[in-house]
Amino acid sequence: MTHCVMIRSMISFPEFFDFCLPTRVVAQVGAVSNVGTEARALGITRAFLLTDAVLVKLGIAEQVLAPLREAGVEIAGVFDSIPPNSETKVVERAAEAARAGGADGLVACGGGSVMDTAKAVGIVLSRGGSILDHQGINVIDRPVTPLICLPTTAGTGSEISRFAVVKDDASHQKISFVSDHLCPRLAILDAALTTSMPPALTAATGMDACTHAVEAYCSQGAGPFTDALGMAALPAIVETLPKAVADGADVAFRAKMLIASAMAGAAMSLAGVGCVHAMAHACGGRRNVPHGVANSILLPHGLGFNAEAIPEKASVLAAKFGIAECEKMSAGARAERLVAAVRDLSGACRVPQRLRDVGVVTGDLDAIAEDALADGAMFFNPRPAEAADLRKLLEAAF
Amino acid sequence: MPVYRDAEHLYECIGGLFDILKKDPVVGPKLAGAKFILQLTYTEPEAQITVDCLNPPAEPGVFVTWKRGPSPTPPLVELLMKGDIAHKFWLGRLNLLVALTMKQMVAKGPITKVLSLLPIIKPAYAIYPQMLKDKGYREMAP
Numbered sequence: 160m161t162h163c164v165m166i167r168s169m170i171s172f173p174e175f176f177d178f179c180l181p182t183r184v185v186a187q188v189g190a191v192s193n194v195g196t197e198a199r200a201l202g203i204t205r206a207f208l209l210t211d212a213v214l215v216k217l218g219i220a221e222q223v224l225a226p227l228r229e230a231g232v233e234i235a236g237v238f239d240s241i242p243p244n245s246e247t248k249v250v251e252r253a254a255e256a257a258r259a260g261g262a263d264g265l266v267a268c269g270g271g272s273v274m275d276t277a278k279a280v281g282i283v284l285s286r287g288g289s290i291l292d293h294q295g296i297n298v299i300d301r302p303v304t305p306l307i308c309l310p311t312t313a314g315t316g317s318e319i320s321r322f323a324v325v326k327d328d329a330s331h332q333k334i335s336f337v338s339d340h341l342c343p344r345l346a347i348l349d350a351a352l353t354t355s356m357p358p359a360l361t362a363a364t365g366m367d368a369c370t371h372a373v374e375a376y377c378s379q380g381a382g383p384f385t386d387a388l389g390m391a392a393l394p395a396i397v398e399t400l401p402k403a404v405a406d407g408a409d410v411a412f413r414a415k416m417l418i419a420s421a422m423a424g425a426a427m428s429l430a431g432v433g434c435v436h437a438m439a440h441a442c443g444g445r446r447n448v449p450h451g452v453a454n455s456i457l458l459p460h461g462l463g464f465n466a467e468a469i470p471e472k473a474s475v476l477a478a479k480f481g482i483a484e485c486e487k488m489s490a491g492a493r494a495e496r497l498v499a500a501v502r503d504l505s506g507a508c509r510v511p512q513r514l515r516d517v518g519v520v521t522g523d524l525d526a527i528a529e530d531a532l533a534d535g536a537m538f539f540n541p542r543p544a545e546a547a548d549l550r551k552l553l554e555a556a557f
Numbered sequence: 558m559p560v561y562r563d564a565e566h567l568y569e570c571i572g573g574l575f576d577i578l579k580k581d582p583v584v585g586p587k588l589a590g591a592k593f594i595l596q597l598t599y600t601e602p603e604a605q606i607t608v609d610c611l612n613p614p615a616e617p618g619v620f621v622t623w624k625r626g627p628s629p630t631p632p633l634v635e636l637l638m639k640g641d642i643a644h645k646f647w648l649g650r651l652n653l654l655v656a657l658t659m660k661q662m663v664a665k666g667p668i669t670k671v672l673s674l675l676p677i678i679k680p681a682y683a684i685y686p687q688m689l690k691d692k693g694y695r696e697m698a699p
Contacts, residue, residue, distance in 0.1 A: 177658045295665040296657050335668045380654055431654075533673040538654070 169475050170390075176382030179339055180425055182319045186348035186418055188410055191222050191309060194266065194347060195230025201305045201344055203264025205235040207257040209277040210268045214311060215239045217355055223268045223309060235260030241269065244447065245276040246328040250290045254283035265306045267343075268352070270364070271315030271450070274308050278323035278341045281306050291327065291334070299338035306343040311352045313403075313416040314364025314451055316371055316424015318346035326444075333444055335535060342428075348421060350414035358404045361416075362508035363451030365400040368420035369504065370454040372396060374433045375426035377465055377472055378539040382430065389426035393479040395419040397500075401507040431539030434531070435461035438549060438556075441530035446518045455510040456517070459501040460552040466494035468542035473497055480504075514557045524553045560697060561640040564604040568625055571597070571606060573692065574647060574685050575623040578678070585620030587677040589613070593670055596632035601639045607632065634666035648698065649682030 185197070198206055206227050210220045215237075224234060238253040257265065257280055265284075267277035281304040282293050293299060308318035317323075323336040356364075372393040375385055396419045403412040438461065439453035466473040470490040477485035477493050480500035485493050502512070511517050519527070528550040531537065537544065561567040578584045588610045597606040607628040610621045638646075642661050645651040653675070656662045664671045686698035 175652070175655050175658075294667060295663065295671075296668060297660050297663040298665050300660075300663075332667070332669075337668070380658075533669045535668045535672055538672055538675075 169471050170383050170386035171381040173382055176384070178382060178384040178429060180319070180429075181339060181342040181344075182346050183344065184319065184346045184348060184421060186414070188349060188351050188414060190347050190349040191352060192226050194223055194307060194309065195226040195228070195232050197345055197347070198227060198232045198264060198266065198307060199230050201264060201307070203232060203305060205233045205261050206264050206266050207235040207260055207262035207280075208237045208266045208268065209241060209253060209273055209280065210237065210239050211241050211270075211273055212239045214269055219311065219352055219355070220268060222352070223266060227266070235262035241273050241276050243270075243272050243449070244326050244443065245272045246326045247290050247334070248328045250276055250279040250283065250325055254280045254290075257284055263304070265304055266309070267306060268309040268311060270310065270312040271317045274310065274315065274317035274343070275323040275325055277306055277308070278303075278317075278343075279325050279336065280304075282323075282336065282341075290325070294334045294336055296337045299336065299340045302340050307345045307347065308343040309347045309349060309352060310417065310420075312356055312360060312364040313353055313413070313420040314367035316368065316420060316427055318343060318348075319421050319424045320428035322428060331444065333440055346421060348414075348417045350410050350417050353413045353417060354408055354410060356407060358407060358509070361407055362400070362404045362505075362510045363449055363455065365396060365403065365416055365420070365451075365508065366455035366458070366505055366510055367451035368416070368423045369393065369396045369400070369501075370435055370439075370458050371427035371432065372419075372423035373458065373462060373476060374435055375423065375430040376476065377462075377469055377541050378430040378433055379541055380429070380431040380539045385426040385430035388422045389430070390475065390479060392419040392422035392426070393476070394481070396423070397480055397504060400504065404508045432536045433461065433465065433540035434537060434544055434549065434552070437531040437534035437536040437540070438527065438553060440534050440536065441527040442514065442517075442519060444530060445523050445527055448514070448517045448519065452511055452517055455505045456512060456514055456556050457552070458505070459498040460556045462501060463494060463498045464544070464548065464552055465540065465542045466490075466497065470494075514553065519557065521557065524550055524557065527553055559601045559640050560644045561602055564602045567599060567602055567604045567640050567643075568606070569692070570689065570694070570697070571643060571647065572623065572625070573688055574681060575606070575608060577684055577688060578681060579614075579619050579621050579623065581680070581684070584677060584680050589620040591670070591674060591677065593633035594628050594630065595674070596628045596635040597643070598635060598637045599640050599643060600637075601641065604640070632666070634664070634670050636671070637663040637665070644697070647681060647685040
C-alpha cells in the first residue's frame with residue numbers, strides 16, 4: 160500500500176463511538192408529490208405546515224399542501240412567519256397555532272431556520288410548557304410529534320440532525336436542544352425545491368455543508384461511520400458547489416448538493432463540530448452574520464489552527480480538496496495548501512471573505528472570542544484553544 | 558453496589574468537595590464569575606445539591622455557597638446523573654462526551670453555561686481524590 164493510499168483511507172477508530180441515524184431519507188426529483196402518502200404512513204391525519212413567506216409566494220408551499228390533501232391528510236394550519244434566525248416567540252406562536260388546529264404531525268418546508276423551528280414546535284406540542292423548559296442535552300427523552308422535512312436549501316443538515324437551535328428573544332442568545340428524538344422521521348430530498356435558491360444563498364449554505372463535512376471529520380467525536388459520510392460528501396461539495404452557484408437551474412447539480420449536504424449534516428449531527436462553528440455562532444449572535452457566510456469566512460482560519468493537531472486528517476482533507484501529490488508535501492506545506500483550497504472554493508462561489516465585510520467591527524472581537532470559547536462546539540475541537548487563540552483567528556479573519 | 562452507600566455519604570464526599578472549592582482561591586472566584594445557580598440531582602442514592610454561584614455569600618473568604626436539597630429559585634442549569642457517574646466525574650475519569658452520548662447524564666438548561674464550567678473545575682479532579690483519602694476513603698480513590 161502506498162503512503163498516498165494510506166492517507167486517503169484514514170478513518171477514525173476510537174475506543175468509543177455511537178452511531179444512530181433514525182431519519183429515513185428519500186431522494187428524488189419530484190418526491191414532494193409523495194409527501195401525503197408518506198405522512199399517512201407515519202400516522203399523520205392532520206398535518207401542520209411550517210414554511211416561510213417567500214416559499215408561499217413562489218408556490219412551493221402549495222406543492223407540499225396539494226399532495227397532502229390528495230392523500231386525505233387534513234391541513235391543521237400553515238405557519239409562514241418564520242424569519243431566517245428563528246426565535247422562541249415564533250416557536251411559541253407556531254406551537255399555539257398547531258395545537259389550535261389539532262395537528263398530529265408536522266411538515267417543514269424551508270431552510271434551517273424553518274426546520275429547527277418545526278423541531279422546537281414538536282417539543283412544545285408533545286411535552287407542553289414553554290420551549291425554554293426543554294433546552295439542554297438529553298432532556299427530550301421520549302418521541303416528539305412526528306416531523307417530515309423538505310429542505311429548500313442544501314447546507315444546514317437540519318433535515319437529518321438531532322439538534323435544534325433557536326434564538327431566545329429575551330436574552331438574544333442561541334439556545335440548543337440535543338436529543339435523538341429530534342431527528343425528523345423523514346427527510347424528502349427533492350432537488351426541484353431548491354432550484355429557486357439565489358446564487359448567494361446557494362453559496363453560503365453550500366459552504367455551511369462543506370464546513371460540516373470538514374469539522375465533523377476533525378472532531379473529537381468523529382467515528383468510522385461519520386468519517387465515511389463526511390468524506391464522501393466533501394469532494395462532491397468541492398466539485399459541485401461552484402457549478403450549482405453558477406447554474407442554479409441545473410437540477411443535477413442541485414440534487415448532488417442536497418444529498419451531500421444531508422450526508423455532511425448526518426456526520427455533523429453525530430460527530431459534532433469545532434471552533435469554526437463556535438466562532439460562527441458567536442458572530443451570528445452578536446452581529447446576525449448568516450451562519451453559512453460566517454462558517455465560510457472562518458473555515459480556513461479554524462482549519463489552519465487545527466491542522467497542526469491532526470496532521471493525518473489534514474492530509475486526507477487535502478486529498479479530498481483535490482490537492483495533487485499532497486502526500487509528498489511537508490505537514491506545514493500541506494496545511495497551507497489546504498487553507499488556500501478552502502479560500503479558493505469560497506472565492507469561486509463569491510462568498511464574502513472577511514468578517515469586516517459582513518457587519519463585524521473590531522470592537523466585537525474580544526466578546527466574540529469569549530462567546531465562542533463558551534460555545535458547545537468547542538467541546539469537540541481537536542486542538543485545545545484559549546480565548547486568546549480564538550481572538551487571533553478572528554483578527555486574521557477580520 | 559453504588560459507590561456512595563447512601564445520601565449522607567454522597568453529601569459528605571461531594572458536599573465536602575464543594576466545601577473546599579467554595580474557598581479555593583483559584584476555583585472559587587471563577588465559580589462566582591459564572592453567575593448562575595447550578596442544581597445537581599443524583600439517583601442511587603437520591604440526593605440534591607444546589608450550588609449558588611449567583612448570590613455573593615456574606616461569609617468572608619467564601620466565593621460561592623452550596624446547600625443540600627433543591628434550589629429555592631429555579632436553577633439556570635440542572636445536571637442529572639447517578640451517584641457513580643458523579644464520583645467518576647470528580648475523579649476526572651469520566652469522558653463527558655461518552656457519558657452524554659450514553660445518556661448517563663442529562664444537562665438541562667443552556668448548554669454553553671454547562672460547558673463553561675468544565676475548564677473552571679479542572680483543579681477539582683486532583684482535590685477530590687485527595688479529600689477522599691483525607692477522610693479515610695482510600696478505597697474510593699485508587
